[in-house]
Each structure stands twice: as C-alpha cells, then as structure tokens.
Amino acid sequence: MSQRRRFLHIGLGALAVAGIAATGASCVAKTPNNVSCGDEVRPAIDCSSEIAPGDIGVLNLDSDSAAFEDVAIRRITAETEKYVAAHTRLCRDYNACAIDKAKYDEEKKALLQLLSPMGSMVAAVKGASSEGERRAALDTLYQHAVPEAERKEEVTLSLSMEAELPASAGGGVRVVRPDEPLPTNTRVYFKVEVKPRAYVYIFQNNTSSGLSVLFPDERIGTKNPLEGGNASRIPSGDLRFRLNDKDIGFEDVYIAASRTPLPNLDEALARVRDGKVTRIKDDKLLDGMKHLPVEGAVAKKDSKCRDVGLERCPRVRGLELDLGGGSSPQPGFKPASFVARTEPGDGLILKVFSFEHTSEGVAYEKAAKNYAKLPAPKTRGVVILERTRTRGVVILE
Structure with a gap:
C-alpha cells in the first residue's frame, strides 16, 4: 500500500452503508398492529429503524486526499443520503396507504439494487493494497452511486x-x-x-x-x-x-x-x-x-x-x-x-x-x-x- 496516503477506518459510515440492505430487507411488521386502507388491512411496516441521512459518511479519508477525490466522496455521500431518504419515504407512504403493496415492492427492489452492493464497494476501497487498486475501487463505487448527470466534469x-x-x-x-x-x-x-x-x-x-x-x-x-x-x-x-x-x-x-x-x-x-x-x-x-x-x-x-x-x-x-x-x-x-x-x-x-x-x-x-x-x-x-x-x-x- 502506498505510503503517500493513509486510510482511516470507515466507521459509522461504512456500517451504515453495509447495513442498508439488511435494514430494507427487515422492513417487517412492527407489531400485530395493522393499517386499514379502505377495504384492505395490511400489516404496518416498522420505519423507525431507517438510517438518518446525517449518519451516512460513506468514506472518511485522510486530509492529504486529492481535491477531486474529495468532490467524488461528497457526491457519493449525497447520493447515498438521497437513496436512504427515498427508502424511508417509501416505507412511510406504504403505511399511509399512499401506495399499494405491488408499487411498494417494485420501488423497494429498485432502491435495494442501488444500495445493497455499496457495502462491499466501500470495503474494496478500504482494503485496496495499492494506489491503482484503490482508484479503481473508488471509481466502481462512484460510477454505481453517482448518476451520470452529476458527474459534471467526467470525460x-x-x-x-x-x-x-x-x-x-x-x-x-x-x-x-x-x-x-x-x-x-x-x-x-x-x-x-x-x-x-x-x-x-x-x-x-x-x-x-x-x-x-x-x-x-x-x-x-x-x-x-x-x-x-x-x-x-x-x-x-x-x-x-x-x-x-x-x-x-x-x-x-x-x-x-x-x-x-x-x-x-x-x-x-x-x-x-x-x-x-x-x-x-x-x-x-x-x-x-x-x-x-x-x-x-x-x-x-x-x-x-x-x-x-x-x-x-x-x-x-x-x-x-x-x-x-x-x-x-x-x-x-x-x-x-x-x-x-x-x-x-x-x-x-x-x-x-x-x-x-x-x-x-x-x-x-x-x-x-x-x-x-x-x-x-x-x-x-x-x-x-x-x-x-x-x-x-x-x-x-
């Protein structure tokens, strides 16, 4: 590993990202309490364990990181926060009878496809053994998490x-x-x-x-x-x-x-x-x-x-x-x-x-x-x- 750059443990941010998929997958009935949506009675989903956006710090890098790398990390963090917030809103909309189960399952699946791989991607950045390997791992995470429209300078x-x-x-x-x-x-x-x-x-x-x-x-x-x-x-x-x-x-x-x-x-x-x-x-x-x-x-x-x-x-x-x-x-x-x-x-x-x-x-x-x-x-x-x-x-x- 290059001596020009030291890695900090990812800490809370990594645990948050790694746990997103598990959190989403465990959205099950909180209690026997049910929600009445007209003629439909559905079990209430527990949204209280959702991760707050402020808890997501995807990467904590040393202060000698390149300026453009800092930009990438901020964008990854911001997009991850959006995905988590969307997941929380989806759960609450379901409990409020704003969407049906089919719509909930469809949107939840799409969000989890974005969120689920991110824990391993972050781990790959942290565990990289060389600068080249580290840049490649960060690129994989960046390309996955940040939409093309937000990669404003990419060529x-x-x-x-x-x-x-x-x-x-x-x-x-x-x-x-x-x-x-x-x-x-x-x-x-x-x-x-x-x-x-x-x-x-x-x-x-x-x-x-x-x-x-x-x-x-x-x-x-x-x-x-x-x-x-x-x-x-x-x-x-x-x-x-x-x-x-x-x-x-x-x-x-x-x-x-x-x-x-x-x-x-x-x-x-x-x-x-x-x-x-x-x-x-x-x-x-x-x-x-x-x-x-x-x-x-x-x-x-x-x-x-x-x-x-x-x-x-x-x-x-x-x-x-x-x-x-x-x-x-x-x-x-x-x-x-x-x-x-x-x-x-x-x-x-x-x-x-x-x-x-x-x-x-x-x-x-x-x-x-x-x-x-x-x-x-x-x-x-x-x-x-x-x-x-x-x-x-x-x-x-």
Missing part, C-alpha cells in the same frame, strides 16, 4: 494510433499498442474519440529535434473542441505524420483532455508553434509534464514534481479502461491504443503514450519479435507507463 477518451508500415516491414495498417516497435518511414495518424465534447492536446518531445505540437494545429484541419461520440482523425483527410530517421529509441506522445479549455497548456503549445520555445526544459509547464512521476512512487524532498499550472505535483491522471485483450474495447468505442476516463470527481486526463522507434530491416524485425513475446498489459484501473523516454521524432508529412 472518456479513446485514442487510436494507427500506423501504415513501410514495405520493408510488410506494409499494412495496424493499431499501435503501448511500447510497440515501429520502423522509420512508418506513416501514422491518430483517431480520437471523446465523450462528451472535450478539448484535446497532443504534443511530442524529442532529444535532438525538440518539441512538436501534433494537435491542435491549424494546418491539419481538425480543431478543438472535439465533438463527443464522433471519431476525429488527426491529422485530417489524407495527411499523416511520418517517422524520420533522426532519432532511434522510445518516443513519447503526451496527451491531455478536458471538458473545458486548458489555457496554460494552450499558451505553452502556442509558444512552441511560434518557435519561441524549442526545448522542453525552456517551458515550465511542458517540462513539468516531462517529469511526470512514476505511478505509486513515494514523494521525496528532491522530487522534480512541481506546480506547472495544471495541478500541483503533476502525475499521470485518468483511469485506463480494460481493452479486453486489445481487440474489444469499452462499449461504444472501436479498437484503440488506449481508452481512459477521468478519475472520480476529476476533470483532466493526462497521459503519456509510448512506442519504440527502430530503424528499418533487421532492427525492426528483432524488436517486433521481442515485443510479441511480452504478456498483454493489464490496464484496468492502472497506468501502463512506468517511465519517461523522449527519443525519436514524428513530423507532419
């Missing part, structure tokens, strides 16, 4: 890097997977899909050729924001990027996505496009992204983590969703290099996608064979990238 991003291999590598088009090798003279383009509408930023840093802004770029047609639910090709039309032979090694493409514009990043990339910034170390924000700390690393006094304008102490952000072995992504998305969703309460996806740039011929063949032997990455609730590498270059053809 899902599907990015597919599609490569047209040169004849020397057998030709053909493929969706590039993380860390997959690609030879010089490969042509590539991105297919990006967001839900809902969002602003997307893509740039690359290379040790010899410097910074390259891949998107937004007025020359390629597609513009921000990208409309939700539609795949956008970057660059548009028949344009493609080409891997030249100036750098060999791992290439890193930086991706950010948000429902709202990111002015600081927009300004930084504009300086790159205008030629005012050519090296990543000359821009505080971009250099901070280059030094994204390894996931799960313990923060140290000599850490390069700093306030770069997007957040204090940047880290890779967003939950990567299960691609089902690489060919069957999340419902509604076509095969992709990765699919990510903002973490609970967060409004920013910040990722680094890497691939290996090799020379043509024997070097590529060897790298491809080695890559084929690697196990498929497990991406549910974790981040694939574990290092930052900045060699190679992609140029607009």
